[in-house]
Amino acid sequence: MIHRALAPALFAGCVSAAVQAAAADGADDKPYIVVDGFKVDAKTMNGFRAWRAAACDRCHGANQQGLVGPSLLVSMKTLSKQEFVKVVTEGRLEKGMPSFTTSRMVMDNTDGLYAYLKGRAEGAITQARVQEMPQ
Amino acid sequence: MAFLPLLLSIPRMAAANGELEKLISDPKNWAMQAGDMYNQRYSKLGQINRQNVGRMQVAWMFSTGVLRGHEGSPLVVNGMMYVHTPFPNKIFAIDLDTRKIVWRYEPRQDTAVIPQMCCDTVYRGLAYAENKIFLQQADSTLVALDAKSGNVLWSVKNGDPKVGAVNTNAPHVFKDKVITGISGGEWGVRGFVAAYDINTGNQVWKAYSTGPDAEMLIDPQKTMTWTDGTLQPVGENSSLSTWQGDQWKNGGGTTWGWYSYDKALNLMYYGTGNPSTWNPAQRPGDNRWSMTIMARDVDTGMAKWVYQMTPYDEWDFDGVNEMILADLNVKGKPTRALVHFDRNGFGYTLDRATGALLVAAKFDPKVNWATHVDMKTGRPQVVKAYSTAQNGPEVNTKGICPAALGSKDQQPAAYNPKNRLFYVPTNHVCMDYEPFKVDYVAGQPYVGATLSMYPTPGSHGGMGNFIVWDASQGRIVQSKAEKFSVWSGALVTAGGLACYGTLEGYLKCVDANNINKELFRFKTPSGIIGNVFTYQHKGKQYIGVYSGIGGWAGIGMAAGLEKDTDGLGAVGGYKELRDYTDLGGSLTVFALPDQVVATK
Numbered sequence: 001m002i003h004r005a006l007a008p009a010l011f012a013g014c015v016s017a018a019v020q021a022a023a024a025d026g027a028d029d030k031p032y033i034v035v036d037g038f039k040v041d042a043k044t045m046n047g048f049r050a051w052r053a054a055a056c057d058r059c060h061g062a063n064q065q066g067l068v069g070p071s072l073l074v075s076m077k078t079l080s081k082q083e084f085v086k087v088v089t090e091g092r093l094e095k096g097m098p099s100f101t102t103s104r105m106v107m108d109n110t111d112g113l114y115a116y117l118k119g120r121a122e123g124a125i126t127q128a129r130v131q132e133m134p135q
Numbered sequence: 136m137a138f139l140p141l142l143l144s145i146p147r148m149a150a151a152n153g154e155l156e157k158l159i160s161d162p163k164n165w166a167m168q169a170g171d172m173y174n175q176r177y178s179k180l181g182q183i184n185r186q187n188v189g190r191m192q193v194a195w196m197f198s199t200g201v202l203r204g205h206e207g208s209p210l211v212v213n214g215m216m217y218v219h220t221p222f223p224n225k226i227f228a229i230d231l232d233t234r235k236i237v238w239r240y241e242p243r244q245d246t247a248v249i250p251q252m253c254c255d256t257v258y259r260g261l262a263y264a265e266n267k268i269f270l271q272q273a274d275s276t277l278v279a280l281d282a283k284s285g286n287v288l289w290s291v292k293n294g295d296p297k298v299g300a301v302n303t304n305a306p307h308v309f310k311d312k313v314i315t316g317i318s319g320g321e322w323g324v325r326g327f328v329a330a331y332d333i334n335t336g337n338q339v340w341k342a343y344s345t346g347p348d349a350e351m352l353i354d355p356q357k358t359m360t361w362t363d364g365t366l367q368p369v370g371e372n373s374s375l376s377t378w379q380g381d382q383w384k385n386g387g388g389t390t391w392g393w394y395s396y397d398k399a400l401n402l403m404y405y406g407t408g409n410p411s412t413w414n415p416a417q418r419p420g421d422n423r424w425s426m427t428i429m430a431r432d433v434d435t436g437m438a439k440w441v442y443q444m445t446p447y448d449e450w451d452f453d454g455v456n457e458m459i460l461a462d463l464n465v466k467g468k469p470t471r472a473l474v475h476f477d478r479n480g481f482g483y484t485l486d487r488a489t490g491a492l493l494v495a496a497k498f499d500p501k502v503n504w505a506t507h508v509d510m511k512t513g514r515p516q517v518v519k520a521y522s523t524a525q526n527g528p529e530v531n532t533k534g535i536c537p538a539a540l541g542s543k544d545q546q547p548a549a550y551n552p553k554n555r556l557f558y559v560p561t562n563h564v565c566m567d568y569e570p571f572k573v574d575y576v577a578g579q580p581y582v583g584a585t586l587s588m589y590p591t592p593g594s595h596g597g598m599g600n601f602i603v604w605d606a607s608q609g610r611i612v613q614s615k616a617e618k619f620s621v622w623s624g625a626l627v628t629a630g631g632l633a634c635y636g637t638l639e640g641y642l643k644c645v646d647a648n649n650i651n652k653e654l655f656r657f658k659t660p661s662g663i664i665g666n667v668f669t670y671q672h673k674g675k676q677y678i679g680v681y682s683g684i685g686g687w688a689g690i691g692m693a694a695g696l697e698k699d700t701d702g703l704g705a706v707g708g709y710k711e712l713r714d715y716t717d718l719g720g721s722l723t724v725f726a727l728p729d730q731v732v733a734t735k
Contacts, residue, residue: 055582
């Protein structure tokens, strides 16, 4: 059993303004930046690209709502960054979650992937399909 | 010829497996997954009939101890029942006199296989021949067990799960060979079918779905295909010339469906799956011979004829669904027909001896990705608005019907020889499809498209239909709406019944002459994606089915969302299915009460 300390998540209810949220474990205080609900920073965009390349939607659903795999809109509310990286790296084989150690796309973008999914779970990123915000 | 010395290497003459033929000719057995070699799923048993089926009761139940999707059905051979499960692919041999477990077998498999099976751990069942049970494990190992003791006789590795080559299909015994395929189209696995000697496990032949003629067991001059309204040789490098560069090496065309066999022609029939990736921009060309009906000589593996249904797939319309063999009057002419309900929404009728295309028509009126199949070229006429290739990568093509899981997936249809009609469990689902570029990494998913699926708009609101189809004319005779996809294999019996399971978990039996007349329903412990089967023991007919929700039906249904923001409050699809059922794994067997049997 992993003991989880839950920090209060900042709720980002302000649409059409840049939103920054704190990660639940405080390890990363700026996981994502989002404007208008779907325009994200470069790191988060790469996280979305990793999400697509690894075909995460086949188990977790096109909108992260959950299919054979759990809803990430729910589980990412409480999963710490550290736990997230562990699951993506090692997988949960008996439950059907693969290990992505051999996927460079995923391994190079775990920060962005965490940011993207955190933004989805917190409701700040309002649609699964995101775009890169203009620089 | 008893005076001949026994020579092990003498090739047998054209007979099917004699013992297996004898077993399937006796309707008391259910000795093959489809009940026969023609994939007809028809039983001559008539004790349970349209008059008395309403009084049918549960006779006994059996829990497999495994959750997740239970596809296929048990086998029944000479008073023994052989039950299989999804991963870890357990087998139980049950004595039907005592209902005791005579032996059980559980292979040891690496759990790393589970994620490679995305998105469920289904296994479509066992095969039997000559006192052997054949198990096709998920990790690709093919095993022969002694049917009486469960002792392993031989085992052979069929593929490499490290690169995503796993198995979900049932092996099939034709003659002295056990024939199996491979899964992993979403991992860029190059599909093949392989035949192994039932006695030794030695590989007799192996035929790839893509690549050079020699590896495909294609003869450029003798292998025929429907061209310009007639049958013509495929010519040199018919596959290689339709791929760009080396893309065919990771080109898919996997073979995870149901196979059939015609003894008189000595041909086996099966279909190949989608070309990899799902992003058509990465593989310009017809991508032969993915999405293809194959007819092969069982002894040599050589392809007699091929017919590609969906050249240059842009929607993931695998062509693996069963090929049903039946002798029909097609447009007034007696025909040795092959009938196939494809994922792409078209029902095909071909001459199974020659490969001539006779009928191709929509078996769901809402199919919209193509207007029709040109009967001269055999090519579907694609509608530009629904072409994910023409719309290009990074564009979400919306409103394509059917969805990737097809107007029908692997759930097998049944044939009724009494009226020469087909009883088809179907899906009624549409999709949005956005392709994108993806790089191949061995052992990692290689998909390259994001899909959303939802109930067919502008219809009855449900996600399935159970239909009756006339394959001679290519028309729907009757249709019965279902709330969810009908993901269960159908059974038709001489008692005038058509039976199938539903995702909510009901076993339903309807009048074969009027499928909207429901005669029996019973809610089993979990959603049904297994195939209905029947057998007789000690004078009593039984009808049985696995329940255990899973497969793409139970999990691959993204909810019909108006907006992404509807996410958690989604209606339709899986979210709603959860209101009816949960995971399970059991067999439910039905029969008539003794007093009803006695008064027959």
